[in-house]
Amino acid sequence: GAGVSQSPRYKVAKRGQDVALRCDPISGHVSLFWYQQALGQGPEFLTYFQNEAQLDKSGLPSDRFFAERPEGSVSTLKIQRTQQEDSAVYLCASSLFSRGGPQHFGDGTRLSIL
């Protein structure tokens, strides 16, 4: 595809359920980033992949959050035992370069935990 694709666009889950958010980056992009954006705030970094290697997961808020990119393309962000504070927009971005290059963002997944 032409851009970064994220699915689903909206996700509603009950507290305690597990959710999986998908990101399909631009073909050939080396770097992939996940961000969490709370309402009215700027995005905050969660984790970073260079190809299939997860080089930085320092932004993941707890061990309930897990991300993978097994073949260096599509990535999945999984949240286990969801809590209300997990409600946010989750943005995925990809970049052709490993550092400093412009990041291209998807439309995000709005996650609401009831």
Next chain:
Amino acid sequence: AQTVTQSQPEMSVQEAETVTLSCTYDTSESDYYLFWYKQPPSRQMILVIRQEAYKQQNATENRFSVNFQKAAKSFSLKISDSQLGDAAMYFCAYSRSQGNLIFGKGTKLSVKP
């Protein structure tokens, strides 16, 4: 730790006029990148302009230009000939060697017809 500060939560400009959005940042590194992103209500972050810290020349992209003051750690965005489609949240962002972005809290820009 690096931080990005946008001191203007909201700004307003008349169509066809010029507006400047402020951004300051804090870092001890000498090699980094600065960005302005636009986020309309549709949520997609759109890159407006990018500046490499080692370049002294200010970046420009059509009606958008920056005033990069490295010593003062300031990176303001100037939008000339404002258009209705420029209305959005604008985020200033910093990137160090690894590449993840650190964002400010954003400035909501309104454009009046």
